[in-house]
Amino acid sequence: MTDIYLYNTKTRTKGQQFTPIDDKNVRMYVCGPTVYDRAHLGNARPVIVFDVLNRLLRHVYGDKHVTYVRNFTDVDDKINARAAESGRSIGYITDETIQWFLDDMGAVGAIEPDHMPRATAYIAPMVAMIEDLIAKGHAYAAEGHVLFSVSSYAEYGALSGRSMDDMIAGARVEIAPYKRDPMDFVLWKPSDADTPGWDSPWGRGRPGWHIECSAMAHDLLGAQFDIHGGGNDLTFPHHENEIAQSKCAGHDFANVWLHNEMLQVEGKKMSKSLGNFFTVRDLLDQGVSGEVIRLVMLSTHYRKPMDWTETKRKEADNTLSDWISVLQKHGYCAKTVEMLKAAGDWTADVELMGVLGNDLNTPGALARLHVLSKGRTAEALAPFAHGLETLGLVSDWSAVEASASERDDLADWIAPVIDRLLVERSTARADKNWGEADRLRDLLNASGVQVTDIAGEASWAQGPDFDPSVLEALK
RNA sequence: GGCGAGUUGGUAGAGUGGUUAUGCAGCGGAUUGCAAAUCCGUGUACACGAGUUCGAUUCUCGUACUCGCCUCCA
Numbered sequence: 001m002t003d004i005y006l007y008n009t010k011t012r013t014k015g016q017q018f019t020p021i022d023d024k025n026v027r028m029y030v031c032g033p034t035v036y037d038r039a040h041l042g043n044a045r046p047v048i049v050f051d052v053l054n055r056l057l058r059h060v061y062g063d064k065h066v067t068y069v070r071n072f073t074d075v076d077d078k079i080n081a082r083a084a085e086s087g088r089s090i091g092y093i094t095d096e097t098i099q100w101f102l103d104d105m106g107a108v109g110a111i112e113p114d115h116m117p118r119a120t121a122y123i124a125p126m127v128a129m130i131e132d133l134i135a136k137g138h139a140y141a142a143e144g145h146v147l148f149s150v151s152s153y154a155e156y157g158a159l160s161g162r163s164m165d166d167m168i169a170g171a172r173v174e175i176a177p178y179k180r181d182p183m184d185f186v187l188w189k190p191s192d193a194d195t196p197g198w199d200s201p202w203g204r205g206r207p208g209w210h211i212e213c214s215a216m217a218h219d220l221l222g223a224q225f226d227i228h229g230g231g232n233d234l235t236f237p238h239h240e241n242e243i244a245q246s247k248c249a250g251h252d253f254a255n256v257w258l259h260n261e262m263l264q265v266e267g268k269k270m271s272k273s274l275g276n277f278f279t280v281r282d283l284l285d286q287g288v289s290g291e292v293i294r295l296v297m298l299s300t301h302y303r304k305p306m307d308w309t310e311t312k313r314k315e316a317d318n319t320l321s322d323w324i325s326v327l328q329k330h331g332y333c334a335k336t337v338e339m340l341k342a343a344g345d346w347t348a349d350v351e352l353m354g355v356l357g358n359d360l361n362t363p364g365a366l367a368r369l370h371v372l373s374k375g376r377t378a379e380a381l382a383p384f385a386h387g388l389e390t391l392g393l394v395s396d397w398s399a400v401e402a403s404a405s406e407r408d409d410l411a412d413w414i415a416p417v418i419d420r421l422l423v424e425r426s427t428a429r430a431d432k433n434w435g436e437a438d439r440l441r442d443l444l445n446a447s448g449v450q451v452t453d454i455a456g457e458a459s460w461a462q463g464p465d466f467d468p469s470v471l472e473a474l475k
Numbered sequence: 476g477g478c479g480a481g482u483u484g485g486u487a488g489a490g491u492g493g494u495u496a497u498g499c500a501g502c503g504g505a506u507u508g509c510a511a512a513u514c515c516g517u518g519u520a521c522a523c524g525a526g527u528u529c530g531a532u533u534c535u536c537g538u539a540c541u542c543g544c545c546u547c548c549a
Binding site for chain 2: 307
């Protein structure tokens with residue numbers, strides 16, 4: 001059994017071993033996207049980080065003993081604005097964006113959570129929770145709004161390590177006449193005729209952002225659950241507010257809080273305001289595979305800022321090709337894996353899982369994969385292959401086999417031309433006509449074809465700069 | 476202004492109170508007609524200052540610098 005240690009933002013340590021409330025139902029909630037546009041690369045980081053944790057938990061506690069919830073915020077002013085400017089309906093935009101998100105995150109190897117609640121489907125529980133908070137004296141209605149009274153919760157600020165005085169000192173909070181305290185935040189706000197709204201005891205309106213997660217987590221995971229995750233930009237105010245709402249409603253809420261660090265691009269913060277962001281789909285369209293994106297993400301620990309660079313992209317591409325070719329060399333395909341499983345040889349590497357269990361040390365796990373990849377036989381490579389699957393870097397073993405015959409995509413005339421040149425070359429080599437042999441090899445190299453001689457047998461493969469036009473003249 | 480994180484060899488990036496991270500690049504070797512590919516070997520790095528210690532890159536304090544959050548964002 002792999003022990004798991006997680007750095008808990010709440011205690012700022014990773015000292016204690018993770019122990020689920022119920023090891024037959026380990027529960028995790030992660031804040032999902034507000035669905036108004038394509039996910040940018042930064043959005044993919046928490047998805048991948050918590051996907052790895054989800055896979056680890058399932059490995060340790062069993063696939064059926066983990067419940068993973070990630071929400072969709074489908075009611076939000078950004079969505080309203082997008083709808084207004086595009087002339088499309090809100091429903092159209094949210095449906096479309098959700099599908100984009102699922103496609104893009106699927107491409108980077110993320111397993112879909114067990115539940116993906118949409119906020120708009122949970123308005124009733126939110127209203128009920130708000131009513132409860134009012135009844136308990138933690139919230140108040142004013143001018144069609146309902147506000148959470150921050151001063152009613154003494155622990156406010158504990159997660160993010162801020163005192164009320166700190167927050168007021170640097171306050172950049174919205175001042176509104178209906179607020180009793182500038183720090184109070186909105187649980188419910190009124191909607192006008194053009195804005196989505198639901199009937200409530202406080203008139204037609206819509207929920208505030210923070211109450212969504214509190215209500216959905218409670219509805220799907222219960223009053224107390226194991227892990228709550230998200231980006232560290234959500235620590236304050238979003239998670240702080242979730243805690244305040246849920247605790248004041250009498251829920252114990254999350255035991256362990258995990259936060260991933262932010263993503264940068266070529267050393268600079270990726271942000272909408274700086275305009276240097278790009279989407280996951282942009283990368284996929286450029287031919288960067290989801291596995292490469294994932295490998296780059298895993299190469300930095302989740303609690304450190306990660307820098308996306310072109311250099312890393314290339315290195316990840318090379319590493320992945322190397323690993324796949326190792327597996328191909330030993331005949332890995334769906335059937336091989338099946339046979340290994342039948343023979344009981346499909347087992348996890350204990351060291352790899354231990355490293356991963358140590359606060360999701362994915363760079364350490366990748367280092368271990370490099371070591372495991374040196375296996376000399378299909379059996380010896382089983383822990384390596386198993387590790388690749390656990391980390392989500394390989395999902396389809398039949399695809400590993402298929403990529404060996406990538407040259408099928410080439411135009412019909414190319415392979416015969418290359419084969420003919422290789423035959424001519426081996427004739428020249430047999431005659432010790434090195435000048436001619438090297439001329440032919442240089443020619444192939446110039447077209448981006450890699451020539452490999454093993455035990456006197458020549459073979460070829462498409463290199464990264466493959467350019468068939470050089471061979472065109474030799475048709 | 477407040478809160479928080481970080482500073483490791485050419486580079487990316489883990490980790491550890493004394494003993495090999497790992498990848499890429501480099502260098503040396505095996506192999507090769509020569510290469511490529513492959514394999515083997517190789518680097519003695521932990522911002523600065525002080526303290527604790529038999530011993531600190533690893534713990535404590537301070538300094539410098541970088542970055543993030545506090546505002547829509549993951």
